[in-house]
Every structure is written in structure tokens, then in C-alpha cells.
Amino acid sequence: MTTTAPAEAGPTGYSLPLSPTGASAMLTPPPWHFSGDVIMVDYRVDPEAAARFLPPGLSLGADPGAAAAVFAEWQWCSESGEELDDPQRSQFTEFLILLACEYEGVPMARCPYAWVDSPVPMMRGWVQGMPKQFGSVHQTRPKSVGLAGPKPNAPGRHAGTLSVHGRRVAEMAVRAERRIEQPPLLHTVPLVHTRVFPTWTSSAPPVAELVSSEVTGVEFGEIWAGGAELRFPSPLDDDFAGLAPVEIGQGYVFAYAETLCGGRLLQA
Amino acid sequence: MTTTAPAEAGPTGYSLPLSPTGASAMLTPPPWHFSGDVIMVDYRVDPEAAARFLPPGLSLGADPGAAAAVFAEWQWCSESGEELDDPQRSQFTEFLILLACEYEGVPMARCPYAWVDSPVPMMRGWVQGMPKQFGSVHQTRPKSVGLAGPKPNAPGRHAGTLSVHGRRVAEMAVRAERRIEQPPLLHTVPLVHTRVFPTWTSSAPPVAELVSSEVTGVEFGEIWAGGAELRFPSPLDDDFAGLAPVEIGQGYVFAYAETLCGGRLLQA
């Protein structure tokens, strides 16, 4: 993969800012390694509302209206691993919504909304076609000793909150009650995104490509499941409000890791 | 200008996130109106270092090594003006570096580095080709009464600071001493950027287009000039360090406004 721009003489880099050696680029090229802790709730939305979020080429698939809400606290690094020595740069939290869908008969997940609390992951989201915006995202951390929090890999209550522009947009709670073997379906299928680079000059139509993410090194820790709560107290706009829960399913707590290697073009 | 993506049926919007009506897009389409307060210092860099930041098509021009460092505190709104009712969304601060350059004989300014403290302006930067990253940017605010700060449009000392990842990257101070009529040159010429959308799928080379920004409604308030200080205490990397001041010129304090309408493609 050619990962630098521009290719000729002149400043270079995987992304802006371009610089003489490429060292100043805000983004390192993939692969990117992620290790995280996830709190997730299965829920159902109005299938017609979900369908309005799917671009041509995607359909609702076998279970119309299946959705999930996901909080994750990530640590990441590039191939070199050097970001890990500066924890401020290698940590972020994320909240996202997933809609079940299908592309050419293959079950996939569509992410209509996502928020992170760190600029590099936000920008990397746009490179992938993942619509990451900036938010204040917090979730319970399992603690191995003491009274202030649930233990890792044990029964206990885990909460997550998202605020955007000073308003509480999402709240979740999961009661880890029992260990299960099967990961939640929407966390196992490929993500399918639309890479969009907005138009700027009148001559250039916007880039808009349907792509699926390519990951390796997927690992799940123990998966705990149980009852769940999910609320969207202050919807951002009417489109977002259309994805409000009409039914709330099971909740999950698990550790998860993957390496994101790039994307596969489905259609341009 | 076609500003929505994708054009067919399906979710739409000027940018991600796409949604049924387009209402969820993080970015509104241009034009964008900006009203700001600027603290700026002319300085000189090693001309060879500056040249290494210029892509093919640009040359150093008549004054090789001329540069400027700019702090600005902005308020912005879209055509509708609705962002102004939520000040948290309509305000941001910015620090940027400008290098004098020339395109086909026309003097322009190249911005090798920029930082803002708000995600929407950061992302809008990338749409324009302006390499905005996230930083902690602060500058003195003129105050019309009392002892805690300089008065607007009067002699006084104005300071600016940039920190990135918890390190102090730039510090500036300008002593407004006298009113002048002529705006500082590098704040009057067009900006020339490289729009970069990094590669993601092996089949797609990165987007990389040389564009100049198109602005209207330029307004300057009173321009005050005087002695200046400029330091880069913790350089981010060796490329950035190459743009350290070898000579510090005059400083300026002024209010400035413009409307950013889009870009003109110079070469793709």
C-alpha cells in the first residue's frame, strides 16, 4: 500500500501535516493495535429508521432493527509501539451505535454514530469512513481490590455515559451476572463504512466509497452477560432520535483486542 | 457546488456522519464566517528549511525565509448563524505558522503547522488542506475596564501560549506600541494548502490536491504594532525544529474577520 502523500519531491507523510521527513504527520499509517474494555447492550430500533441510515448496496438483512450500543476504553499503538510510553496519547474512550445489515448476503454492522474523546482516533475514524465525533465518554473501570467498583471478570454493575456539547446523550448500565462463551453477534461481523472526504473546490465531487474494515489479531477476554439499561436523554437531532431503543436486550462486559490493517473497497 | 455525499438515495450530509436528512453532519458546508482577535509576530527561518516544506509548484518567492506566527481567538458561524446561540460550539482558539511562498508568480502563504482547541475547526481544516491538529491554545484578551489586561485598541502587552500533549510548544508576546495602517503582509496573501485524504484501501492512492482558499468579507480592525518575543521551548520533532526563529521581527495585534467560501484547485 502506498501510504505517503504526495509521492514526488516535497514534504511527505501519511497524513497532514506534511513535512520534510514525514515525521510530523498527525496519523501513523496502519496497522494500529487496539486493546480495550467493552460494555455493550443489544437493543432494537424501528427497522424503517435503521433502513434510512443504510447507503445503496446495504440492506437490513436477516434481523431488521437489530442494533447495539457500545462503550469502549481503548489503549492503542502503532507498529512501533512508541505511543505507549506517553499514555496521554495512547488512550481514548469511545461510544458507538451499530446497526445490523447485509452486503451481498454477508452479515455486517453499520456504525451511524460514534464519539471519541481524543483527536487522533477521531481523525483516523474519518480515514476509515467511521463517523467519529468528539464527546465526553466515561465508563466504569473494573478494579481488582477495594469497594469502589466491580471486580474484573466477576459479577458486578458497569455504567457508561456520553455527553456531547454539554448535554447527556447516552447512558448505559450492564449487570454482569454470568459468564458466556459466545461473543455478541454485532461485535463479530465486519464493519462497513462510507469513506467521505467533503467537497471543497467546485471541480471536485466529494469522495464517497463503501469500504469494509480489515482486522487481524481479534481476541476476546472473558465475556460476562446480564440485564441492561440504555437511555438517550438528550437526542442530538431528529435523525439520531430515530434510533432510540424500542426494546432493550442483553448486556455484555468483556475485554477485546484487534489490529486494524486497512480497508477493502466494496464500491466507489 | 455539490456539497452532499453520496448523491443517490441513502443517507446524506456535507460530511460524516451521514443521516437520513443530512442534519447529523459534523460539518456544515461553507461559507463559514469568522470574527477573531489576532496576535502575530513576523520572524525569519532558515530559507532552506522553509523550502523543504513547499510542495512542487510552490517556490520561496521574493523574500526567502519570511515567516509569521499567529495566535487567534475566533468566533464562527455558518450561513444560518445558529451556532452563535451555543458559544461552546462557535468559539475556538488557533495557533499557526505561515511561510512566505509564491505560486506562478503570485505571493502566497503556506501553513506548515496549525493547532486549534476544538474538533469542528480541526476537521474543517483537513477539508481545506490546512494541517490543523489539537492543542491547548490561549491568548490575552483585551479588557475595556480594570487592571487585569490590556485595553482594546491601546498600548499594552499581549501574550499567547501553545501546549501540545502537555508540553509547551510555542510562546509569544507582543507589545502594542503604535497604531499602523498597513496589515502584516503574510496575513493578506492567499493561503495555499495541500488537501490530503490518506489512503486506506490498497486500490486507492491518497487524495493530494494543491488548493488556494477563497475568502470574502475581509475586515481588519485597528492594527497595533510593536516589539515582539517568540520562543518554541519544546519542539515536537526535528522537522518542526527546523522552523525555529533565526530572527524575530515586529509584532501585531488586531481584530480580523473573513468569510471562507471554498477552495480553488491549483493542481491535482
Add this chain to the structure above:
Amino acid sequence: MTTTAPAEAGPTGYSLPLSPTGASAMLTPPPWHFSGDVIMVDYRVDPEAAARFLPPGLSLGADPGAAAAVFAEWQWCSESGEELDDPQRSQFTEFLILLACEYEGVPMARCPYAWVDSPVPMMRGWVQGMPKQFGSVHQTRPKSVGLAGPKPNAPGRHAGTLSVHGRRVAEMAVRAERRIEQPPLLHTVPLVHTRVFPTWTSSAPPVAELVSSEVTGVEFGEIWAGGAELRFPSPLDDDFAGLAPVEIGQGYVFAYAETLCGGRLLQA
């Protein structure tokens, strides 16, 4: 005034942290100079609710239920003025509520709630007896050029927002319509606070002193008045909810400065 602690040999300082020379103290001793821009709305609360916020010694006075909500964007410095060279340290925003009251026949204002976005002003609040907590506080900045905001000292719309723990707690808008001469009453009377230092050892009852603030150097800029909006969308608790507006009065926009010199003990 003896301003250092402890008095004997040993580390010293106006506040924690104590250090060999006192240089590390988080707070400088008063006087503190403040220059600010204020957006303020007169409103009325249920007088019985207001009375429940008044400690013994204070009564509702001549206009029971008179209240005000105030947004202010401050720059501050100590006697040395050195904080002004580090704008990050010398700027903060504030939202507070004021209740009309009376002490021994003298009209005063009681501040039941206040929020700032910076730790030094928060801690200084507790030294004064002002109940400052941490919040996300934003208000419109007048801009002298361009389309993105009202002009200073001119008709225009000014907004303010407060979020606490990711929830929108207060929203205000004032339409500056006409210049007036008389400052709003509740911004001219002394503030009366209860200095509280919570108990920690069983032998020590909490400090709780009724004090009024002593200010000099009061300056008002032009005062503009007009119609106003005020909402408390997400009350923090039932006590706070008791101070919701039952009637909304006039709004004001003005610059304001003062020097805070210390407090006068009314009763211990």
C-alpha cells in the same frame, strides 16, 4: 493581615502547598484584580425557597424573591500582574446565581450556587465563602469586526451556557437593545458569604463564618439592556430546582472590573 501559614519556622505560604519560601502556594494572597465581561438576567424565584438558602442573620429584605443569573468571562491577576503573561492561568469563566437579601438593614446579595472552569478561582471561592464548583461555562464574545457575533457596545444577542458533569444546567440569552445608565441592582450590593472549612478530625467543629466581601476599584463599562431568556434544563438536585425562575425580567450586557481585597467578619 497575616497571610502566611504556619507562622513558625517550617514551610510557608498563603495556601497549600506550603514550601520553604512560600513560592509553591496555589493561591496568591489578595488583593486580586478582575476585569470581565458580564451577561446578566434579573429574575424572580419563590420567596420561600429563597429564604431557605439564607443563614441566620440574613433576611429576604425589601424585595423578596428578587434574583439574578450572571455569566462572566474574567481575566485576573495578583498584585504583581505576572499571571497575565500566561493567559491559560489568568482567564476563567463563571456562572452564578444571586439572591437579594439584607443584613442588619443593609441590602446585600447571597450567592447560593456558582461554577467556574478553572481550579484556582474555584479554590479562591472557598477561601471567600463563595460556593464555586467546577463547570463548563461559555458565553458569547463581542467581536469588533465581521459577521460571527455581536459588536461590543452595540445592539445584539448574547448567550451563555453552563454544563455540569455533562448535563446542561443553565442557558441564558440577552438581547442588548438600548444603553442604560444604572447598573443592575444585584451587581452593586455587597456579597455575603458563609466561609466553611469542613470538619475532619472529631475534635474540630467546622469553620463557619458569615463574611462580606470587600472590593475596591469597581468600574462598569457601557451597560446595555433588553429582553432576556433563562432556562435551567437539567436541575442538579431538588434544592437547586427550588430556585427556578417564576418570572424573567430584564437582561444586561456590560464590562465590569473590581479588586477583591479580603473579607469582613459579620458573625462567626
Add this chain to the structure above:
Amino acid sequence: MTTTAPAEAGPTGYSLPLSPTGASAMLTPPPWHFSGDVIMVDYRVDPEAAARFLPPGLSLGADPGAAAAVFAEWQWCSESGEELDDPQRSQFTEFLILLACEYEGVPMARCPYAWVDSPVPMMRGWVQGMPKQFGSVHQTRPKSVGLAGPKPNAPGRHAGTLSVHGRRVAEMAVRAERRIEQPPLLHTVPLVHTRVFPTWTSSAPPVAELVSSEVTGVEFGEIWAGGAELRFPSPLDDDFAGLAPVEIGQGYVFAYAETLCGGRLLQA
């Protein structure tokens, strides 16, 4: 323990803000439960510099110049545990320095400097006499799966960083190499603080009391030890600079919990 102020009729609460029912107080009364993850380095300072940070009543003790630097990521809750459902409120990070000392022959630890990233823990610090200021504090999180971080309770590298006002004040790294049984000494002795409530009215001298913290429910997880790095790149002032490492000892990584119940008055 009497924990509310004032005792008579009128608004009440453990701390400001006082309100009709006490529900608005920023601080809940102790006990406070803490569960945390700690990265710690033993080091040595100039004993004369350390002595200058000790108030009358404390001496350097058996090992003059023994010190430690501690990063901790905490989750906390009050007796009710209700804060845990809002992770934004129940999490904070902390960096602190400890100096070995002795009070009446009993080994204790003195904390000359501490920083946290959350206002409630900062204010609670001042109630205890712990000189907590606001900083940007980050440390490596152990992750049970994947490549982005060390595993919990296993060999690996852990880092911590502190920035204050946009400058990097402390950096630490610990290589967990082997499990040990004995906790690091300075994390096992009582903390001895000076409770300071600055003076405000001319009639009131500042409160200044020597107190030791009373904790129960101490729990250590597995303790891993190994080589360590510690740097203070941008000292805040000359007093702080006096505590720079003259020798760096062993590093530790462990989980830790305690319940903080109040303080014991040593001398007023």
C-alpha cells in the same frame, strides 16, 4: 463526628454549597472508598531540601532523603456508592511525591506536592491537608488482551506523565519484572498533613493543624517490582526543583485500596 455546617437553622451541608437539605454540598462526608492502580518509584532527594518541607513536630527520621513518586488511577465512592453509576464523577488520576519523616518516633510520610485531574478530589485534599492541585495526569493501563499495553500482574512496562499549565512536570516508567511480597515502605506508613484554611478577614488567623489520615480497609493486589526511570523536565519553581531525584531506586506496580475515614489531630 459533626459533619454539617452550620448547625443551627439555615442551609446546611458537609461543605459548600450549603442548601436547604444539604443535598447540594460538593463534598460528601467521609468515609470515602478508593480502589486504584498504582505506579511508584522509590528515589532519594537532598535531605536538607526535604527537611525544609517539614513543619515543626516532624523530623526526617531514620532514612533522611528517602522519597517516592506515585502515579495512581482511582475510582472512588461515598458510603452510598451512588457515584459509581456516573463514572465521570467517580474516576480521577493523581500524581504525588512522598517524603519519609517521623512524628514522635513513628515513621510517617509527608506529601509536599500532589496533583489530580478532578475538582472533587482536589477540594477533598484541602479538607485533609493534602496539597492537591489540578494537573493533567496519565498512566499506562494494564490490558488483559492484545498488543497495546502490558498485561495485568505480569512483566511489562508502565509509564506515567504529569503536565501542569501545559508543561511536562514529571515522567516515570517502571519495568515490572518480578513479583514481590513486601509493599513499598512509603506506601504503608500514615500520611501526615497540615490542614490549612487561608486567612480572609483581618481578625482570623489561618487555620493550620497537623493531622494524620485515618484509613481502614487497606488492600494490596499483586506487587510487581523492577527497574525505574523518573524525570522532572520542567520544574514549577525553585522549591519544587529542590526535590529533584539525586538517586533513583526501585519501581513498583500494584493495585491498592483503602477507605479514608477522617483525620487525627496531632497539633493545632
